[in-house]
Amino acid sequence: MTMKKAQKLEIKDLSVTFESEIIKNISLKVEDREIISIIGPSGCGKSTLFNVVSGIIKQNKGLIKINGLEEKKRQGKFGYMFQEPLLFPWLKVLENVMLGFEIKGIEKKQAKIEAVYLLKKFDLFEYANLYPNSLSGGMKQKAALLRTIAFNSDILLLDEPFGLLDAITRSNLHLYLLDIWKKLGLTIIFTTHDIREAIFLSDRVYVLSKKPATVIDCIKINLSRPRKISDQTSKKFVELEKKIISLL
Amino acid sequence: MKKYFLSFLTAVISLFVWQITVMGFNIEAWILPSPSRIFVAFWQSRALIFYHLIPTLIEAVIGLTGAVFISIFIAIFMERYYAFQKIIYPFLIISQTIPFIILAPLLTLWFGFGLPPKIIIISLVCFFPITINLFDGFQGVDSSILRLLTSMGASQKQIFKLVKLPASLPSFFSGLRIASAYSILGAVVSEWMGADRGLGILLIRSTKSYLTDRVFAVIGIITLLSIFAVLLVEIIARILIPWHYYKLKIRK
Numbered sequence: 406m407t408m409k410k411a412q413k414l415e416i417k418d419l420s421v422t423f424e425s426e427i428i429k430n431i432s433l434k435v436e437d438r439e440i441i442s443i444i445g446p447s448g449c450g451k452s453t454l455f456n457v458v459s460g461i462i463k464q465n466k467g468l469i470k471i472n473g474l475e476e477k478k479r480q481g482k483f484g485y486m487f488q489e490p491l492l493f494p495w496l497k498v499l500e501n502v503m504l505g506f507e508i509k510g511i512e513k514k515q516a517k518i519e520a521v522y523l524l525k526k527f528d529l530f531e532y533a534n535l536y537p538n539s540l541s542g543g544m545k546q547k548a549a550l551l552r553t554i555a556f557n558s559d560i561l562l563l564d565e566p567f568g569l570l571d572a573i574t575r576s577n578l579h580l581y582l583l584d585i586w587k588k589l590g591l592t593i594i595f596t597t598h599d600i601r602e603a604i605f606l607s608d609r610v611y612v613l614s615k616k617p618a619t620v621i622d623c624i625k626i627n628l629s630r631p632r633k634i635s636d637q638t639s640k641k642f643v644e645l646e647k648k649i650i651s652l653l
Numbered sequence: 654m655k656k657y658f659l660s661f662l663t664a665v666i667s668l669f670v671w672q673i674t675v676m677g678f679n680i681e682a683w684i685l686p687s688p689s690r691i692f693v694a695f696w697q698s699r700a701l702i703f704y705h706l707i708p709t710l711i712e713a714v715i716g717l718t719g720a721v722f723i724s725i726f727i728a729i730f731m732e733r734y735y736a737f738q739k740i741i742y743p744f745l746i747i748s749q750t751i752p753f754i755i756l757a758p759l760l761t762l763w764f765g766f767g768l769p770p771k772i773i774i775i776s777l778v779c780f781f782p783i784t785i786n787l788f789d790g791f792q793g794v795d796s797s798i799l800r801l802l803t804s805m806g807a808s809q810k811q812i813f814k815l816v817k818l819p820a821s822l823p824s825f826f827s828g829l830r831i832a833s834a835y836s837i838l839g840a841v842v843s844e845w846m847g848a849d850r851g852l853g854i855l856l857i858r859s860t861k862s863y864l865t866d867r868v869f870a871v872i873g874i875i876t877l878l879s880i881f882a883v884l885l886v887e888i889i890a891r892i893l894i895p896w897h898y899y900k901l902k903i904r905k
Contacts, residue, residue, distance in 0.1 A: 456804075481806030491797055494897075496896075508807055
């Protein structure tokens with residue numbers, strides 16, 4: 406008899422209401438080392454979903470399981486990243502990444518060793534001693550990604566992580582993220598309103614409706630990995646794109 | 654340096670016009686002395702000016718230091734306890750409409766002619782810009798950063814230490830810059846209420862003796878002292894928060 410392996414993250418019948426209903430009965434499952442994207446119209450409640458999952462705000466209904474266990478207190482269980490890099494301008498890149506380790510409770514000396522290792526492994530070491538404000542938008546977001554991973558490399562919640570970047574920088578960061586994902590074995594959930602980005606990165610795409618957000622469909626992306634930029638012009642890719650457009 | 658050239662030139666021309674006017678119209682020295690005469694007066698009484706400068710400087714430094722401590726204390730309390738903030742904020746604003754100098758006679762009555770009443774006056778004059786700027790700095794932290802740290806499970810204490818404190822340093826220094834100039838002014842004026850040494854006293858005595866050239870010399874020294882205080886704060890800020898100036902440079 407084989408034991409069914411627990412999902413990395415499971416959301417069941419989640420509803421959130423403030424003045425109006427924002428999220429209505431959302432259920433989704435994320436397997437270990439999967440990349441899942443959540444796509445939906447702007448303002449549909451994607452960020453609220455992440456705020457609830459990460460424990461910043463409380464749900465009205467539903468439960469959230471991490472590694473098969475229901476978790477009520479979820480602060481610190483995810484690496485959460487926003488559209489803006491939110492690096493601390495008074496800390497150098499290295500110190501910003503160290504901060505991820507330090508908040509987790511790792512002492513400074515060890516945090517420095519691990520931060521240096523991360524920066525070297527993912528090509529940012531030459532910027533270690535610069536202040537964030539001297540970096541380009543793409544570089545800042547790369548550094549922010551490493552800080553997020555320093556804090557938690559189990560499950561990442563990325564809220565429109567590439568939303569503020571230009572197209573070229575964005576596809577550069579797509580490859581950067583995929584490289585990190587592969588080397589560290591991460592589980593990633595991210596929101597976007599860019600359909601091509603969702604298809605290019607994900608194993609599955611959840612399509613959400615307008616407010617109140619519900620899951621319209623979950624599309625499996627059966628493109629082989631590792632993926633290349635040129636995949637985005639393949640027939641399969643374009644068909645998936647058409648399918649998602651028709652749902653939105 | 655180049656961008657200040659025109660301002661510098663304007664100052665030099667003004668002094669020149671002043672000199673020519675006084676000489677050309679034969680204006681009497683007790684009404685308006687020429688710049689050259691003021692400089693001679695300064696040079697002749699330099700030992701006297703230095704003698705009176707010391708206590709003024711000491712008062713200003715102690716008063717400003719006191720103001721910094723009071724401000725940090727009040728601002729942190731306001732940030733930490735919402736009720737305290739609600740109660741104290743109106744008083745802070747009202748306190749700014751009081752010209753504190755009018756309290757000087759009262760303070761002299763209570764504390765005599767020594768150092769304490771002067772330091773109290775200077776601290777009262779200086780604490781407001783520092784408190785308000787520091788508090789605004791605490792409040793102005795990007796709400797997304799707070800959300801990020803909350804998601805990481807950081808405590809209020811950690812958030813304060815890691816984010817609010819460093820983020821508020823630039824506005825703290827803006828407040829300190831204003832306060833440092835006030836501190837010199839406060840010291841001079843508080844000496845008028847009674848003292849035996851100080852630039853304020855020298856100013857009064859020179860006026861009463863119709864030594865107008867020396868009055869100008871003392872005014873010049875007080876002005877330089879204020880500028881020097883502001884510059885000193887600026888230099889300290891550039892050393893302590895280099896990242897802030899980096900940002901300004903990039904924006905240009």
